[in-house]
Amino acid sequence: MAVPDKKPVIATDEFIKGLWRENPVFVQVLGMCPVLAVTNTAMNAIAMGLATSFVMLMSNTLVSTLRNFIPRQVRIATYILIIATFVTIVDYAIEAISLELHKSLGAFISLIVVNCLILGRAEAFASKHTVRIAIVDALGMGVGFTLALLCLGGVREIFGEGALFGIALFPDGFEPWIVMILPSGGFFTLAGWLLLINYMQQRKQRSLAAAEEVTQ
């Protein structure tokens, strides 16, 4: 079942695909609950991105390690158990690091359990690949997810509070667009980013097709 380890090129590609080609948020549009709910500030976005990445990294590692040991009938139950464990660990860790952060992320830390991105990576990737590749995949997806959250959180904080990472960017006269930190602002910002990314990918495809025509 396991794909044999070939060359380091494969590992690099597994990492890069999470950042751009298969970006979990902008391309796969997975894990929308935290993407929309906790990206009201850049700091919250980074914290949620890192927490999700950690859970994904650990669950991918464990699932891949145990992949020949888990009967397929109980695989989903086992994956959920593993994911829930690491989410609980992250929950305690964040509360120990900063009560403020724990307060602002609230229930969304526990909801990482139901982030389909993590279960998706465990089921579709880690259970079929070696530990090394599964770790690289989780790192790529995690960084891609965190960057995507930061894209949303940054834009929303800049317009919604006139600041980035709590540092004021505009002169006093700036009237914050409160809608940007409300839930609807999450949808607007996500729509804007999806529009931009899809436009860029389509343009790239068109130029590739044009290049092929020329060579033919």
Add this chain to the structure above:
Amino acid sequence: MSVATATPTWPMYRTLVGVGMLCGLLIAITFQGTRPVIERNRAEALQKAVFAVLPSASRSATFLVTPDGDFVPDTDAPGERVYAGFDDSGQLVGVAIETAGMGYADTMTILYGYAPQQEAIVGIRVLTSKETPGLGDKIETDPAFLENFVALDVSLDESGTALRNTIQTVKKGQKTDAWQIDGITGATISSVAIGDMLAASSARWVPAIHAQLDQFKTGDDSGGS
């Protein structure tokens, strides 16, 4: 697929129990490791909040409220607690009281400081709230609103068992009396909720504390800053 041919009972059992035990162990280790830190953080946050609502306090002590209405230095017994603040010379400057009430979104809890000498509320701090960011959460940040709680009158009437006036929230700019709170435009429900919570809580606690002021002066040794 030939899944139905043989259901591997033993491997399924082995996997679920094995993974379950491993996961349980991991959670237990994390819980043990982080609990002291979390408890310390919580205590520090509460301590900070007590000093924020009692600006002239330099040390604090926790008091347990007995069913008879007495205030005794804190033990592990279950029950409500209030936090007394003392100045450098050990004089009681006020008592911080926690109260909860319904805001615009979900229950919120606040801590407020009651200063018996001034017969006033001298500070509030929102401990937990899910009020709308940018609107309702102005109750935590709006300087004009927080100005209301520098000296909010909660004086007792002649009998000493009830407040002379009930705290009420009025529209912004219409505050005329010391027991009124100037509301926030755009956060009407949240600011009215704060007023109602303070009114209900002070009506209960202010007479009770006022009658037992001596009990707080004995608590100098416990607690710390």
